[in-house]
Amino acid sequence: MSGKDKQGLFELYEKEDVERADELVFGRVSDQNRRGFLRGAGLTTMTALVGAAIPFAANMPAGFIPVALAGEDTITGKDGLTLLNDRPLNAETPPHLLNDEITPTTRHFIRNNGIPPESFSPDGWMLTIDGLVDKPMKLSIADLKKNFEVVTEALTIECGGNGRAFFDPPAKGNQWTLGAVACSNWTGVRLMDVLKAAGIKDNVIYTAHVGADTHLSGKPGKLSLSRGVPIEKALNPHNLIAFEQNGEAIHPMNGAPLRLVVPGWPGSCSQKWLNRIYLRDVVHDGPKMTGKAYRTPNRPVEPGEKVEKKDFDIIHAMPVKSLITSPQTGGTTSNGVVEINGHAWSGDDAIAAVDISIDFGATWMKANLGVAANPYAWQNFNARVSLPKKGYYEVWARATSTTGVAQPHAIAWNPKGYLNNSMHRIAVRSV
Amino acid sequence: MTLPKLQSIILQVLLVAIIMIGAVGFYVTSSLATADATSNVVEPDELAQWGLPLDLGREEVEVYCSACHSLRLVAQQGLTKGDWDELFDWMVEEQEMEEMPAEDRNLVLNYLSKHRGIDRKLKKN
Structure with missing residues (x-):
């Protein structure tokens, strides 16, 4: 099936209410408590699709799609990506599907570290700017649009581990081959403008980024990833706090409704589901800033060599x-x-x-x-x-x-x- | 049922089936093959296809590793026994994993160093 069809269905189930989508796809009408099939409407189609009678059909909630129909690994709103991992979700794009000058949203890779938030709606989403600033701020997406210049730029994001699959001996982590890179059009406000509006204190050396995703263990309050960049990099005018991808809503798995785009540095600097940035007078020490994460040895090493933690440096620009x-x-x-x-x-x-x-x-x-x-x-x-x-x-x-x-x-x-x-x-x- | 009507239903079903492939309610849906002694359901051994063949310790790998993340992540790795052991320590110390009982930890460690060692082959995509 073509990407357009998938996109169409994705949009259908996103934009229509589930009853309407049910009716369009199955001819299904649920009964009053939003379960079952009113007078059997749509049941024949669904029965035929799963290949057997459905004894408990009356229990099926509205909008329910039988898992038997899922079959192949499919990521809604994405087209042709190779799934590396489904929890957390990680998927890359085969090189020949990255031929567009500007990467369509359907072909932008996905690198999740934790469990995505439950809602991707811009309504009520708030971004906190605090830490070592003169004037801490809480901004809605509407505030961002109203108070700062909105710009659109094509920005390259590449996962720090892109190409890991070719390491010998192997290195731990998702075995990305070639396609954890993309260059979509991103629309948002400049990170620089927002930080300056909050007033950067003289002793600030680093940013710290926080997103709404949660840790894989499910432990409340534990962050899966919180990275930052030196304040000099943060003040580069091409870093965006973005709310649109290719002129439309950001794909949920690419960080909707709000994310950072810090191009040219490991993708993990571009926090998804962004809800807080705070400024610090120390190098940020959030999850995946410390230890050996997103760090390389400060000297050439032999393949397979054991390297002590103290000999690692934080990765800055991608090569x-x-x-x-x-x-x-x-x-x-x-x-x-x-x-x-x-x-x-x-x-x-x-x-x-x-x-x-x-x-x-x-x-x-x-x-x-x-x-x-x-x-x-x-x-x-x-x-x-x-x-x-x-x-x-x-x-x-x-x-x-x-x-x-x-x-x-x-x-x-x-x-x-x-x-x-x-x-x-x-x-x-x-x- | 008349033949044209049957054809029409089959066509409709096929069309809907094709559309449905993209219409999963989950971002990713995949089924893990599980061995269930009480069931007669025959399922493909998907884990083996990923590179986690049926062997002593696989059940423990399934139980402990899939508590937090997909077994697909496990299947991608290739580490020395020492590095696997170190990885368990990291997961316990920093990633909220509960320490495995010693006997189970050994089973998991032996299984992974045997089947997911540094000579492991990656599944071709």
Whole structure:
């Protein structure tokens, strides 16, 4: 089924009341206590779908969808994502589905650390700004829109652990391959403007972000993740407190109704379901700020080496990287010509060049490199390559940042499996 | 029932079935295959497909690990025995896991280091 159909159903069940959705999908009408099937309306359809009579059909609440129909792993409002984990929910996008210049909401990866909040409604959602500020504030989403300039920017968010699956020996955590990265349009207000309105005290060195999701253990009040950034990074004008994704409501699993977008740094800095930011005079020590989380060794280490906690540093900017999004790996060409498309991005920097090789890195050609929609948006590249004779080829892409740093061949192994920016390779056969 | 009417119902059912695949009420729905001695229901061993084959200790893995997170997370990992042991300590000390009785902890540790060691193969997506 196409993404459009899924989106349609998602919207149907989100926007319509459940009785209306029931009627549209099943022809079902519930009885007065919102259970069962009034005069059997819709029961035949549902019975046929589950393949058997339903003895307790009278107990089925309105809006109930038999689990037997779920079948394949499906994430509502997402299209073609690969599920890594369902509790907490983690899903990435295959590279060939990231070909759009701006990532559609349906194809933005999901990285949850805890249990999402129960409501994603903007009504009544409040953001607290406090800690070391002159004037603590409590702001509704309407207050944010009213009091601060609203801006829209294309911003790249990449999970710190993207590429972990290729680590040898393996590193703990979700085994992301290539697709925990996206560049959607985000609409919101500048984090900088809001912090300045609250008045940043002179001794502030770090932010601390809090979201409404809860810890997997279910322990009340325990946070699953609360990260922050140095105040210098927080004051970058491209960080947003966002309430729209691609001009519409943020996808619930991408942080609706309010989230931070701190582009260029590990995705975990971009707190989802944001309800509080406080300013501190120490490096923030919330969950996943300490220990070895989102940290790499302060020196090169041997694969598999044990590294002591004191030798780890907090990750700041994400490294230079590129992704070939067309053609899909494993394809064939009958005329020897391959049109290459992809994206390149680099932490706080821009991309200066993308080079392509079809001979396992022996020779390189320049790809056409586009300009970023705005700072912190990924840059699109394309190239046309001609394969000299029939056979197996790999197309490799290598991005170089404006600071002159290029992607490596090999993974700089680290114990927690972060920052794998080794070159992306796809297979192509000329037949 | 007339044939055209039957065809029409089958078509309608197929159409609705296709639509329904995307219409789950949960964000993700998947079923864990469970062994139930009292039931005659034959279910695919989905855990084995993920890389958690039936073996001594799997039941304990299911019970303890799935209390907080999906077994899919377990199935992705590949760690040395020492690292698994350290991971249990971390979950107990920092993630609100209840300490496992020593006998069960051994079963879990032995199972995971045997089937989810550093030579583990990731399930191809």
